[in-house]
Amino acid sequence: MRKTEPRLQRKLLAWLLGPLLVLLVLDTAAAYWVSQRFANLAYDRALHEIAREIVLHVHQQDGQPRLQLSDAAADILLMDAQDRLFYRVDAADGTLLGGDATIRKAASPGTDPRFYEDEFHGEPVRMIAARMPIGETAGGPLVTVQVAETLNKRSRLAFEMVANVVLPQLLLIVMATLVVWFGVSRGLEPLQRLRRAVAGRSHLDLSPIDTHDVPGEVRPLVDEVNELMARLGKTFDFQNRFVADAAHQLKTPVSGLKAQIELALRENDPERVRHSLAQLYISADRLSRLVRQLLSLARNEPGALDTVQLQPLDLHAFALEVSMDWVPHAIKRNIDLGFEGVEHPLTIAADQDRLRELINNLIDNAIRYSQEGGRVTVRTSREADGQCKLAISDDGRSIPVEERARIFERFHRLLGTQEDGSGLGLAIVSEIATLHGARISLEEDIDGVGNTFSVFFQPSEDERATVSGLKAAV
Structure with missing residues (x-):
């Protein structure tokens, strides 16, 4: 029941x-x-x-x-x-x-x-x-x-005697009941209007509820509902943007896969079929990388449902560990991958998985766009103002000054580049840096050849205390 x-x-x-x-x-x-x-x-x-x-x-x-x-x-x-x-x-x-x-x-x-x-x-x-x-x-x-x-x-x-006393009181209570019922009904009328306004909405309408004539006792609830709807609106915007981005980016590689499959089906020569399958593998690998980048971009957007867990982390040791993972890939491309850092820890508050993704994308870009036989250097240092700096330099083609403001936008790629890419790697880096409250910049390399991407992290509380002690000692 x-x-x-x-x-x-x-x-x-x-x-x-x-x-x-x-x-x-x-x-x-x-x-x-x-x-x-x-x-x-x-x-x-x-x-x-x-x-x-x-x-x-x-x-x-x-x-x-x-x-x-x-x-x-x-x-x-x-x-x-x-x-x-x-x-x-x-x-x-x-x-x-x-x-x-x-x-x-x-x-x-x-x-x-x-x-x-x-x-x-x-x-x-x-x-x-x-x-x-x-x-x-x-x-x-x-x-x-x-x-x-x-x-x-x-x-x-x-x-x-009881009747003479109680009957007038009973009549008074009946009259009071009618008055109270009428007063309560009138007093709750704004809530009824609010209910009708919400009930008449489309499921796509996430605009704030009008708080005009809403009783003061209910206004905090309405304000919280409006805030919730605003958060839902942002989440839906993220989802819609992700779907639009995925549809836009996946259409071309999927069409290429279909074309290569059709070509392979029409071939009778085993060598040409083998060549088509090799091309299919390369296209599938590109598609897999694109899907991973799209999911990473959605996960790292501000306001995404996946929460960020910031924990104390030694930037120097962690960057060295991630850089070592790229040595085999750099050797395959004949790239000189080096690491330079400070002798003491650089403690920051970071999400380990996301920070690994940030460093991976920067090193991947540096190796991908460097010429064969070139060099890529990863550096960690402490700035004069106490910030912890991660810098990754390459000797690829220098990015023009007028393009530097746009390279962190989604799907933006430099004209004339021959490397395959979706234009999402630096956008992911920018989103992760924002989640960490960090600042990212791009400038020419120290020797004037190539590019240097620098990410500036705020030090943790322990790191601030260490810096203050060092300054006092000096």
Whole structure:
């Protein structure tokens, strides 16, 4: 069975009207107790007078008390339109003088009248029990008189009093319920408009929700939703851009693969087929590299879902380790791959996998675009302002000054270059540098031949303390 969803309107009405209903119940109980007490006070006086009248009919005869109350006088004395009355009179020694013998004797009645609740013939009654003197003198013999009365008029009076108190309050609560319901409905109308505005939106509409006329209590929630939608919008933009980039870049190599496959299928000469398969392998390798670069670019975009874990890392040792991995490739291209660095650690906060990708792309570009027999040098150093520098130099064709601002754009390639490439390597480097809060620059090599890509990292807290200590020592 599906659980009923919580509704704010119901909760507000419950919290506002619930206490009123509880107070009504408590007030009704209190009013009933007060009305019962008042009714007893009112009718107990009459019951006391009846007891006194009965005692007036007790006289001394031969030294013994005798009740001289005729049936006609008893009927008149005990006559009541709403209730029935019963009495019993006992002498001081417990002898029954008159009345109904089935009435239970009161336990040790005093000279002051005692009122209490009891049962008579299975019906609740109000009783009075008292010891009263016979005759006019206070010092005469005492008799015990008991009078019982049913509770009809007492209950009716108490009910009327409760009704007179509770009915106006009940009417007031009904009116308050209507007013509160109307007020809550009007107060929640901005939320209903907000709900309708959101429900009427397209799933592609991620624009901010209008906060006009939004209650102050709900505005923080709406602001958070707007921020979430802004983040989702950026994520969707990244995804759309990735899809567009992938579609644009993959179309040409896929078409080339299909053309080479068709050519191989038409060939009968085993040597020509073997040549086509070799070309297919080269094209597939290029396609694989392009896919890896596209995925890397998507992963390293600012705001991407993949989080960056920055940990302390020695830039000098790490750059040397990555550079050593490229030695076989450099030897294959007859490239002199060298490394120069400082003697002490250069600690930065970095994501190890992404930093490896940054260095790999820079070394790959340097080897790829250097002439055969050329040189590539990787350097690490500390700048005067404390920044940690990673520089990679090559002796390839110098990039013109007017092109240097655009080489970090996606799919931008220099005209006249003969090397295969997608124009994504430096874009990936730029994105990774941005994720690390680093700055990347390009200038001519020191000897005026080739290019030098430099990445400047902010030192870690420990590195700053080391630099400060070195400066103090100097």
